[in-house]
Structures are given as structure tokens and as C-alpha cells.
Amino acid sequence: MxxxxxxxxxxxxxxxxxxxxxxxxxxxxxxxxxxxxxxxxxxxxxxxxxxxxxxxxxxxxxxxxxxxxxxxxxxxxxxxxxxxxxxxxxxxxxxxxxxxxxxxxxxxxxxxxxxxxxxxxxxxxxxxxxxIVKDEEEIAALRTAAEIADQALGELLESILVGRTERHLALELERRLVDHGADGAAFPTSVATGPHAGARGHRPTDRRVEEGDFLSVCLGATYRGYRCEIGRTFVIGTAPADWQIDLYDAVFAAQRAGREALAPGVAYRDVDRAARQALEAAGWSEGLPALMGHGVGLEIEEDPQLAPAAMGKLDACVPVTVEPGVHLPGRGGVRIDDTLVVRPEADGGPELLTITTKELLAL
Amino acid sequence: MxxxxxxxxxxxxxxxxxxxxxxxxxxxxxxxxxxxxxxxxxxxxxxxxxxxxxxxxxxxxxxxxxxxxxxxxxxxxxxxxxxxxxxxxxxxxxxxxxxxxxxxxxxxxxxxxxxxxxxxxxxxxxxxxxxIVKDEEEIAALRTAAEIADQALGELLESILVGRTERHLALELERRLVDHGADGAAFPTSVATGPHAGARGHRPTDRRVEEGDFLSVCLGATYRGYRCEIGRTFVIGTAPADWQIDLYDAVFAAQRAGREALAPGVAYRDVDRAARQALEAAGWSEGLPALMGHGVGLEIEEDPQLAPAAMGKLDACVPVTVEPGVHLPGRGGVRIDDTLVVRPEADGGPELLTITTKELLAL
The missing domain is CATH 3.40.350.10 (Creatinase/prolidase N-terminal domain)
Incomplete structure (x- = not known):
């Protein structure tokens, strides 16, 4: 280097x-x-x-x-x-x-x-x-960081979750990140169950996972100094309730709209708007996050901000998160969060680094 | 509050x-x-x-x-x-x-x-x-933090250590801190084996614990925002070598001298000098740490510094660490670290919060 x-x-x-x-x-x-x-x-x-x-x-x-x-x-x-x-x-x-x-x-x-x-x-x-614009060596480090986070999350999904606390699940994820070669967690791992689910930056508590809960998890690995982020939401045990399916579908559609908006030359605020409008169109306009994504790299929150008032346009080779969410106080909610690299259409469009499925899994 | x-x-x-x-x-x-x-x-x-x-x-x-x-x-x-x-x-x-x-x-x-x-x-x-001067509610939080750290360390000592990496031991200690009710680790847990032992702030690596190693561990819990610190050094497996015993005795004597110097009205630098002179008298004058202790509280390094150039005098109800150490490049070393609260002689002198034994244990 x-x-x-x-x-x-x-x-x-x-x-x-x-x-x-x-x-x-x-x-x-x-x-x-x-x-x-x-x-x-x-x-x-x-x-x-x-x-x-x-x-x-x-x-x-x-x-x-x-x-x-x-x-x-x-x-x-x-x-x-x-x-x-x-x-x-x-x-x-x-x-x-x-x-x-x-x-x-x-x-x-x-x-x-x-x-x-x-x-x-x-x-x-x-x-x-x-x-803001990364070279291929930086992107390679982010790609490895994302693989590690995917592995840690994948292993968690295979274990029994009901009855375990948010704090223990978060600690286990952080241990698995290190097991798979991370320098450490990219930021404090967030595990949010039931009424906490979907809240951005929720700090794990002693609440235990229960049947019927939404469970949202947000974690990231640091690899050679570079930090990625992945967030997923699951339902626990039984088949999801109708309101859970509706909410999940809305956030999923918004997150897809945000991802699909990523291209060189697109204004930061237009990526935010693509995701935000999809949520609003589905009837979710209260309590939306202040931004729908942000740059990642040596820090977990870097420029650009994908926010309504952000000025500037995306370039190729800019890694960003796309992370819309809805949190309903007292009921919980959904967040879906990926790290992607902006790439021109000719190179296949945005490169998804965090590849864990975004289907609504019942665990 | x-x-x-x-x-x-x-x-x-x-x-x-x-x-x-x-x-x-x-x-x-x-x-x-x-x-x-x-x-x-x-x-x-x-x-x-x-x-x-x-x-x-x-x-x-x-x-x-x-x-x-x-x-x-x-x-x-x-x-x-x-x-x-x-x-x-x-x-x-x-x-x-x-x-x-x-x-x-x-x-x-x-x-x-x-x-x-x-x-x-x-x-x-x-x-x-x-x-700098804490009230009894703050000291109670530090006391609990120290109990948690003692428990986490005590459990580690009962487990098998040979063959495990510094990184895994550090993660296990951090998990145990949370299990026992800590908000989290007070600072990144340091586990240092063999040639790393005794180095202040050593970041855990993938080196595995081996027979005959010095193993030094420094950890702390945060409880209600208050952070304590404990550091101990052990030998692994066999009986310690003569050089290990000599070095341990010197650091132990220096740490005791530092602890015994703690009293209201004593200059910060005199606590440092008490510990430092004990090391120098035993022939260890190279590579000593810049300070022999520091205040703890809402942050893990607060005023006062117990250092050669520090200005000021201790008061009652000031919690500090006393943490001399010697690190011999390539060979390892010893650090012993306690958190204590300065108390007047009439109240029994310094209150030791971290009570894990300071005998040289062979594990």
C-alpha cells in the first residue's frame, strides 16, 4: 500500500x-x-x-x-x-x-x-x-469485511434464538466476527427484539427473544481498518402476522428502490428520496430515519450522507449503505441494511457486498 | 442521583x-x-x-x-x-x-x-x-465494577488456558463481564502472553498461551458508567523460572510501595516515585511506564496522573490505579494493577477495590 x-x-x-x-x-x-x-x-x-x-x-x-x-x-x-x-x-x-x-x-x-x-x-x-472514492484495495478490504459479517450472521441464524437476551446475541455475534478474522466489530452490534426491533442504533438490553417477535440485527466487521455494515430483520418461531408481512414488504421495497437508485452521477438526495418515497407510498411516513444511507470506509459513518438535504452526486467506487427502516413505538419494526459499491451500469451496476438473504425468514 | x-x-x-x-x-x-x-x-x-x-x-x-x-x-x-x-x-x-x-x-x-x-x-x-473527588454513590458504582472484574478474572483462572489465543481469552473475559452485570468493558481487554506479557495496553493477537509463559491480563468493567481496572500476571503450567520470580517480586514490591503511599495530602508524584524507586532499587530502570497510575471514574483515564511531573496532592475519596510494570522486549514481563480509593489513615487507609490475589499463581 x-x-x-x-x-x-x-x-x-x-x-x-x-x-x-x-x-x-x-x-x-x-x-x-x-x-x-x-x-x-x-x-x-x-x-x-x-x-x-x-x-x-x-x-x-x-x-x-x-x-x-x-x-x-x-x-x-x-x-x-x-x-x-x-x-x-x-x-x-x-x-x-x-x-x-x-x-x-x-x-x-x-x-x-x-x-x-x-x-x-x-x-x-x-x-x-x-x-469518498475508494481504490480497489480499499474495496477489497470492505468486501472481506462484508464476507465476515455475512458469515457471523449466518451462523447465528442456525442457532436457537428464543429465550436468549439481546446482549448475549450481540456478544456472540462480535465473537464470531473475530473468529472469522475481523480486527473487531465495526461499531457496537445492535440486536433488537420485539418492541425494540427496527430502531436504528438500538443498544442491546436484557430482553429475551420471544415467539412472534420481530428480531432486527445490525452488525459489521472491521478488516484492515475498513468497516462494513449489514442489517436484517427476522420473525421468530411462528409464521409472521399480517402486519409484520406488510411492514416487511414496505421496507424491503424501499430498500430495493434505494439500491436500484445507486449509480454514478445520481444525487445523494435522490437515493434517499427513492427509498423514502417508497415507504411513504406504502403509508409509512411517521418516524422515518433522518437518512437512508451513508458512506463507509475507515469510519463507519463517512461522507456522503444519503439524506434529504445532502448536496452532491455519487461517483463510481463509492461504498455506501442503504438502510431504510420503520419503527413503531411499542410494537417494533423492520430495518434492512446493505453495504454496496456504486459501479457504472456497464460494470453491472451497484456491487452488493453483504449477500445474506433479504427474504423474511421465520427462525 | x-x-x-x-x-x-x-x-x-x-x-x-x-x-x-x-x-x-x-x-x-x-x-x-x-x-x-x-x-x-x-x-x-x-x-x-x-x-x-x-x-x-x-x-x-x-x-x-x-x-x-x-x-x-x-x-x-x-x-x-x-x-x-x-x-x-x-x-x-x-x-x-x-x-x-x-x-x-x-x-x-x-x-x-x-x-x-x-x-x-x-x-x-x-x-x-x-x-476527581468522588461521592459515595460514585464509589459504590466503582466497587461493583471492581467486583464484576474480579469475578470475570476468577472464572478465567479456573479454565484451561494453554493453547488458547490472546484474542479468544480477551473476548471471553469481556463476555463474562457482561454476564456479571457490567454495562460493558471499561476499555479494550488486554491479554498478553509470553514475549508480550507486561506490555501496557497490549492489543490481543493470535498468539497462543504456552507452557512456561508469563500471562498478563488487564481488564475492567463499566457499571452505571463508572470504570475500574485490574491487572494481574501469572505463569503458565510449570513452576516459574528464577528470572520470572525475581521480576515478579520486584513489580509486586513496587506495586505495594505505590499502594502504601496512597493517603490524603500525598503529592501525586510521590506515589509515582514510591513505586518507581522500588523498581529501580531492584535494578529495573529501563523501559518503565511513563506513569504508575491514574484516576478512574466515568472515564478510564482521568485526573490525577501519578507521574513524575504531575502537580497536586491526593484527597480522600479519589479512586486511582496503581499499576507498575516491567516489560523486557523479546522476553515478556509483569504488570500488577489495582484500583483503590484514597482514604485517611483513621478510616483504615486506602480501600482496595480489586481483591483478586496478587500471589504469583502457576496456572
Whole structure:
């Protein structure tokens, strides 16, 4: 990956130069990792000086990219971002772009106080923007992450579920993710039964799975730093009730509409609208989620947001989730969530990474 | 706990008034939780207006304190910190203390742009300072957290360890923490075998436990938000080698010296020195950790730091870890870690929360 990281840094430098600041200080950990191949705790990356330098408070455990200089600070040296400013002063650099959406006011002041003549401007979300379109190596990592999540979920479906708590099911899924080679869970696994089912981001409780419940599960694996997401809803035991079938069909249709809307050049908000309108057409307009999907990568929620007010259009090689859901307070609900990669029609259209069936299974 | 939170907010207001700013905006999640009893995602707390207000981007799952007004923002309303500024303008308030060590430059600018005449000054770590000394309800939560961690560790010691990987042992410990009633792990469980043993914060790998290994384990439970920590080192299978006994004895003596140094009025750095000098006296002066312990509470690493350059003195009712260790690259090492509460001599001296034996067990 060393070439890949150097290429990414070169693209960042081009953007910085165009914006009038040749040097950038990257502090947000996922951005540091994206540009250097490693994110030692509290490390910062200085791009655009003679050499790119990763400044670390401790010797890094993971080896970053070979094309990068690694500078390990002495113990008790303080904030690496301040050390970076010192470094620039020594090189006579007078302008530095910083990530104002990540850097705290206190750190910004500390940089200013060691380097009062260094002009600090805003790098803004330049690195996050670069991260939206993935290269094939990144997509391969996401594909493996999705396979792991599919395997963990598949094994759970073969086990007995009635009587087990949400918390235990979530822990078992996380263990299975690691068993199958994940670095860890991509986010806290959500298992929601009965009245909890369908609620986005539900935190597992001690409620036990009961006959007749909806059970919705949302999990993801991290593989080589890349995070995917899959969500499915099942019914437990008996044949589903009519209201369960109707609700499931509506969410399924909405999720399919969202998936089918994914193509290069399509506006983010139009993907949201495709899924949202399908739900509304089926009579579900209350309590819909604020977004119908989002980008994934080194973080589980990245740009773009597939939301009503989102600005921008999809590109090829952008991995996103499509995850509509309906939650009826007191009764439960349905969520269906896939990770897909946007691909042009000529390449077969969107690539589905999470392949577990979306039929309504009665377990 | 509602009275407790109102009392804490009253103490914060006293400090703010003394510092010249009657109103404070608390953004750091652990601080929000400390003062309100809940920390809904991205919620901010405004203290010192007519009423204290918790401003939340979504309806909170956990009920905060009754003495607090909860204001839920409409969907897409943006940053609650900016909404807070709007709120102050309506009340004619002209000065606001913010947590500059937590608030990003971008959020600070956004507040300034909606309220250009609002003077923003620095609350600094005022809330973190208030959090250092715990009340008995907080200590009770830590005591339960420590019992849970002791139970999880005790059960692991009764199982067969040889041949199992660090990752699996860590996952099993985390499952046991939840089984015994923890909200979750207080931090990522560390299991370190053979050459990894004794390294602080070691991330579990696929290395398997072997006969003759040192095995060091560091885990903690979160209970009602409060986080404890315990670390122990064992030898596997056979009787320990002489070098293992010598190293263990040295770390044990250092840890005891640190524990015995804990008393109200003792300088933080003197606790560090007590443990550090014991290691140095035994001939271990290379590769010692940067600190010999730290505060615990709503976060696993809080003030105070028990480190050579730390300023300040212990008070009664301050829970801290004492955790010296020695790691010999390529050979392994020993760490022993307890959570204790500082108590005056008259009350029996330091209260040990993590009671698992510190004898060198051969498992």
C-alpha cells in the first residue's frame, strides 16, 4: 500500500497548493491512517514539507508507509501538533492548513503560542473528501469485511434464538466476527427484539427473544481498518402476522428502490428520496430515519450522507449503505441494511457486498 | 442521583462565577454525564442560565436528572452548541465559558458567527477537576465494577488456558463481564502472553498461551458508567523460572510501595516515585511506564496522573490505579494493577477495590 499512501498525499498537496497553503497538518485519526497507513495514538501527519513526517508521541506498533519519515517524540514532549509547529518554524514555513473541525481550540491556541507568526488556515474536510472514492484495495478490504459479517450472521441464524437476551446475541455475534478474522466489530452490534426491533442504533438490553417477535440485527466487521455494515430483520418461531408481512414488504421495497437508485452521477438526495418515497407510498411516513444511507470506509459513518438535504452526486467506487427502516413505538419494526459499491451500469451496476438473504425468514 | 447532579452543577456555577463567567457550555460527553446523569449522543449542557438546559439533537434514551430542563432540537437543526448560543442571545447573556480543550475550532467559530457579541472564554478543565473527588454513590458504582472484574478474572483462572489465543481469552473475559452485570468493558481487554506479557495496553493477537509463559491480563468493567481496572500476571503450567520470580517480586514490591503511599495530602508524584524507586532499587530502570497510575471514574483515564511531573496532592475519596510494570522486549514481563480509593489513615487507609490475589499463581 506504500505507493497508494504516497499518491493520496500527493493529491492532498495538490488541493492544498490550489487553496493557497502548501503545508497541512492532519490530526484526525482516520485521516492520518488514510494518508500514512498507520494511526498510532495521537500521532499527527505533516504533509507538504521537504518530507512528509508522521509525528508520534510513542514508537508506533503498526509500521506506516515506507515513503514517510517517522519522528518519535521524547517522553513528556507534549502535543505532537505543537511539535509539528516547531518543526515548521525551523524550515521557515509561514502558512499551515489545519483540520479546524477536529483540532480543539486549546490545541489551536497552543500551536499559535509556539509559532505566533505561522498563519493557520482551515484544511476543512479536504481529506474526508479524498476518502469518498475508494481504490480497489480499499474495496477489497470492505468486501472481506462484508464476507465476515455475512458469515457471523449466518451462523447465528442456525442457532436457537428464543429465550436468549439481546446482549448475549450481540456478544456472540462480535465473537464470531473475530473468529472469522475481523480486527473487531465495526461499531457496537445492535440486536433488537420485539418492541425494540427496527430502531436504528438500538443498544442491546436484557430482553429475551420471544415467539412472534420481530428480531432486527445490525452488525459489521472491521478488516484492515475498513468497516462494513449489514442489517436484517427476522420473525421468530411462528409464521409472521399480517402486519409484520406488510411492514416487511414496505421496507424491503424501499430498500430495493434505494439500491436500484445507486449509480454514478445520481444525487445523494435522490437515493434517499427513492427509498423514502417508497415507504411513504406504502403509508409509512411517521418516524422515518433522518437518512437512508451513508458512506463507509475507515469510519463507519463517512461522507456522503444519503439524506434529504445532502448536496452532491455519487461517483463510481463509492461504498455506501442503504438502510431504510420503520419503527413503531411499542410494537417494533423492520430495518434492512446493505453495504454496496456504486459501479457504472456497464460494470453491472451497484456491487452488493453483504449477500445474506433479504427474504423474511421465520427462525 | 438527581440531587447529586444539581449539587454538582451548583459547584460548577460557583467556580464559574468566581472566574467571571456566570454561564458555561459543557460539551465533553463525560462532563455532560457527570452534571446531568445522562449523555445522549452529541448533547450539550448549558449551566448558569435561568434553568440548566440539556440540549439534545435527538430524544434521549436515558432519562437525565429531573432538575434539568431537556430541550430536543428539531431534526436537521445542526450543532446543539450553536443552538445553545442562540438560546443565550434570547436571554441577553454576554459571556460564555466553553471547554476549549474539547470544542473544535470549527464549532467555536460557528458559535461566534451566530453570536458575534457573545464573549467566549475558557472553562478549561473545571469539570474534570470537580470529578476527581468522588461521592459515595460514585464509589459504590466503582466497587461493583471492581467486583464484576474480579469475578470475570476468577472464572478465567479456573479454565484451561494453554493453547488458547490472546484474542479468544480477551473476548471471553469481556463476555463474562457482561454476564456479571457490567454495562460493558471499561476499555479494550488486554491479554498478553509470553514475549508480550507486561506490555501496557497490549492489543490481543493470535498468539497462543504456552507452557512456561508469563500471562498478563488487564481488564475492567463499566457499571452505571463508572470504570475500574485490574491487572494481574501469572505463569503458565510449570513452576516459574528464577528470572520470572525475581521480576515478579520486584513489580509486586513496587506495586505495594505505590499502594502504601496512597493517603490524603500525598503529592501525586510521590506515589509515582514510591513505586518507581522500588523498581529501580531492584535494578529495573529501563523501559518503565511513563506513569504508575491514574484516576478512574466515568472515564478510564482521568485526573490525577501519578507521574513524575504531575502537580497536586491526593484527597480522600479519589479512586486511582496503581499499576507498575516491567516489560523486557523479546522476553515478556509483569504488570500488577489495582484500583483503590484514597482514604485517611483513621478510616483504615486506602480501600482496595480489586481483591483478586496478587500471589504469583502457576496456572
Amino acid at each position: 506504500s505507493d497508494a499512501h504516497a499518491i493520496r498525499r500527493a493529491r492532498l498537496k495538490d488541493r492544498c497548493t490550489a487553496a493557497g497553503s502548501a503545508t497541512a497538518l492532519v490530526t484526525r485519526p482516520a485521516n492520518v491512517r488514510y494518508l500514512s497507513g498507520a494511526a498510532p495514538a495521537n500521532a499527527v501527519l505533516l504533509v507538504g514539507t521537504d518530507e512528509d513526517v508522521l509525528i508520534c508521541p510513542h514508537p508506533p506498533e503498526d509500521r506506516p508507509d515506507d515513503t514517510l519519515r517517522v519522528h518519535v517524540l521524547p517522553t513528556e514532549a507534549g502535543d505532537p501538533a505543537v511539535a509539528a509547529a516547531d518543526f515548521l518554524l525551523a524550515q521557515g514555513i509561514d502558512t499551515l492548513a489545519v483540520e479546524e473541525h477536529h483540532l480543539t481550540v486549546a490545541r489551536h491556541r497552543a500551536i499559535h503560542s509556539v509559532a505566533p507568526h505561522l498563519y493557520l488556515n482551515d484544511l476543512a474536510c479536504t481529506v474526508e473528501q479524498l476518502r | 438527581s440531587d447529586a447532579h444539581a449539587i454538582r452543577r451548583a459547584r460548577l456555577k460557583d467556580r464559574c462565577t468566581a472566574a467571571g463567567s456566570a454561564t458555561a457550555l459543557v460539551t465533553r460527553p463525560a462532563n455532560v454525564r457527570y452534571l446531568s446523569g445522562a449523555a445522549p449522543a452529541n448533547a450539550v449542557l448549558l449551566v448558569g442560565t435561568d434553568e440548566d438546559v440539556l440540549i439534545c439533537p435527538h430524544p434521549p434514551e436515558d432519562r437525565p436528572d429531573d432538575t434539568l430542563r431537556v430541550h430536543v432540537l428539531p431534526t436537521e437543526a445542526g450543532d446543539p452548541a450553536v443552538a445553545a448560543a442562540d438560546f443565550l442571545l434570547a436571554q441577553g447573556i454576554d459571556t460564555l465559558a466553553v471547554e476549549e480543550h474539547h470544542l473544535t475550532v470549527a464549532r467555536h467559530r460557528a458559535i461566534h458567527s451566530v453570536a458575534p457579541h457573545l464573549y467566549l472564554n475558557d472553562l478549561a478543565c473545571t469539570v474534570e477537576q470537580l470529578r
